[in-house]
Amino acid sequence: MLQAALIVFTYTVVIGILNGTDVTDFGRKTLLAHVHVGTLGWLTLCVFAASLWLFSKGEAPGRQSMKAARALTAAAVLALPLFAVTFMLTFGIMRPVVGSFALAVIVGFFAWVATRLRHVGDLTTPHWGFLAAMGTSVVGGTIGVLLALRIAEGWRVIPSGGEDAHPGTMVVGFLIPMGLALAEWGLTWPKPERAGRLGFAQMALPFLGGLMLCIGLLLDFTPLVASSTLPEIAGIVIFVKRMWPRLRAVPWLRRSSARLAAFSAGATIFNIGLIQYFIMRYEGDFDRVPDHQLLALDHVMFIGVMTNAILALMLVTTDAADVAWRWAEDAIFWGMDIALIVFVGGLLADADVLKQVSTPVMGAAILLAIATYTYRLQLQAEAAPALAAEGAPGG
Numbered sequence: 581m582l583q584a585a586l587i588v589f590t591y592t593v594v595i596g597i598l599n600g601t602d603v604t605d606f607g608r609k610t611l612l613a614h615v616h617v618g619t620l621g622w623l624t625l626c627v628f629a630a631s632l633w634l635f636s637k638g639e640a641p642g643r644q645s646m647k648a649a650r651a652l653t654a655a656a657v658l659a660l661p662l663f664a665v666t667f668m669l670t671f672g673i674m675r676p677v678v679g680s681f682a683l684a685v686i687v688g689f690f691a692w693v694a695t696r697l698r699h700v701g702d703l704t705t706p707h708w709g710f711l712a713a714m715g716t717s718v719v720g721g722t723i724g725v726l727l728a729l730r731i732a733e734g735w736r737v738i739p740s741g742g743e744d745a746h747p748g749t750m751v752v753g754f755l756i757p758m759g760l761a762l763a764e765w766g767l768t769w770p771k772p773e774r775a776g777r778l779g780f781a782q783m784a785l786p787f788l789g790g791l792m793l794c795i796g797l798l799l800d801f802t803p804l805v806a807s808s809t810l811p812e813i814a815g816i817v818i819f820v821k822r823m824w825p826r827l828r829a830v831p832w833l834r835r836s837s838a839r840l841a842a843f844s845a846g847a848t849i850f851n852i853g854l855i856q857y858f859i860m861r862y863e864g865d866f867d868r869v870p871d872h873q874l875l876a877l878d879h880v881m882f883i884g885v886m887t888n889a890i891l892a893l894m895l896v897t898t899d900a901a902d903v904a905w906r907w908a909e910d911a912i913f914w915g916m917d918i919a920l921i922v923f924v925g926g927l928l929a930d931a932d933v934l935k936q937v938s939t940p941v942m943g944a945a946i947l948l949a950i951a952t953y954t955y956r957l958q959l960q961a962e963a964a965p966a967l968a969a970e971g972a973p974g975g
Contacts, residue, residue, distance in 0.1 A: 581626075581653050582626060582957055585622050586622075586957075589622040589946075589950055595610065596614060597940055600923070602936060617665070618882055619882070620664045621661040621664050628656050631692075634700075634706060635693050635696040635697075636649075645692070655688070663681070666679070676725050676729040679728050686718055687718055689714060702774045704779070705772060705783060706761040709761025710758065713754050715787070716753035717750065717754045719794060720746055721750075724750070748794065752793050756848060756851070756881075759847075760819055762841070762890065762892070763841045764841075765841075765893065766840060766844070766889060767842065768826065782822065783815070788811045789808045789811035789812040792805075793805060812852050813856070819848075820845075835909040835913075840891050843913075844885050847881075851885060854876070858877070870930070872930050879920065884917070887916075904955055904959060909952075915944065915945030916942055920942055922934050922938035
């Protein structure tokens with residue numbers, strides 16, 4: 581599933597490079613596909629792969645559970661990228677139809693995680709983060725399918741003015757607790773700490789904030805939207821308090837998963853701060869936020885928070901003394917993240933030259949990450965049967 585996600589992500593990166601450098605102007609359909617291939621084909625597939633790994637610990641999954649996991653994996657690799665592609669092809673009924681299959685996969689993964697909850701042994705903070713985020717993704721995905729149905733057929737299946745509830749729920753309600761979970765997992769690798777009261781609160785509060793934002797946007801109730809960041813901020817404060825010794829000790833100049841996870845955590849803090857600024861500056865009305873500033877917010881979340889956290893886990897899962905392309909780790913980290921800072925600054929300041937200069941650097945670093953980890957995962961997959969054979973009786 582991770583290899584499929586990396587390959588699919590290539591489309592998003594290439595379109596992003598061409599669009600960010602203003603080489604060409606893409607239509608709305610292509611840009612919608614660019615966003616959804618990134619969020620569904622890249623981020624969500626990686627989240628599902630990580631959930632299978634995290635929730636398979638403890639008591640081993642039974643035969644039926646393993647069968648369900650394999651079926652869900654196959655369905656996700658097919659349905660999520662296919663649904664993302666429909667954004668490039670049509671605004672018609674095919675989009676909500678295919679979206680319903682993608683939503684069924686999202687519901688299926690959430691159900692699998694929920695059923696595994698009592699079998700994993702000690703529940704860690706990342707466990708609660710995954711559960712909160714994946715539960716919110718069911719809500720956000722449902723709103724997305726209903727919105728597609730309204731666009732295709734004109735049915736009033738969501739309240740008027742509630743169009744922002746889908747992206748708001750997915751970006752804040754889904755990705756913030758997931759980003760915190762992945763960042764903590766990367767910082768505490770190989771074994772996250774057992775979740776105490778603070779760990780549980782760290783994930784419950786952003787979950788609550790995401791629900792408040794979702795309801796506020798659906799009902800166009802500005803006070804609820806404006807107050808939704810308060811639980812998010814509280815969750816971030818708890819995270820920093822719990823993880824501060826590890827964050828302070830991060831070796832920024834050494835190739836490691838810790839620096840990727842730490843950058844992800846910092847990007848999450850910046851993201852929440854930016855949301856709070858927008859709420860104060862535009863009185864809770866996100867329709868008034870300029871598009872270029874919303875794009876900055878999205879890229880902080882998608883690249884700064886999630887892609888860094890995902891690459892941190894890919895690094896530790898493929899790490900070995902003789903790992904291939906070790907040199908690439910520095911180029912990926914510094915190239916992607918320094919360029920991201922310049923890119924986001926350019927968007928916030930509406931300075932096209934900063935965006936145009938940083939886009940190819942960031943894109944090249946991400947393409948290098950795609951090539952590096954696709955190659956490493958392939959080598960790992962090829963080595964697994966050989967190792968199993970060597971360990972077998974008479975092997």
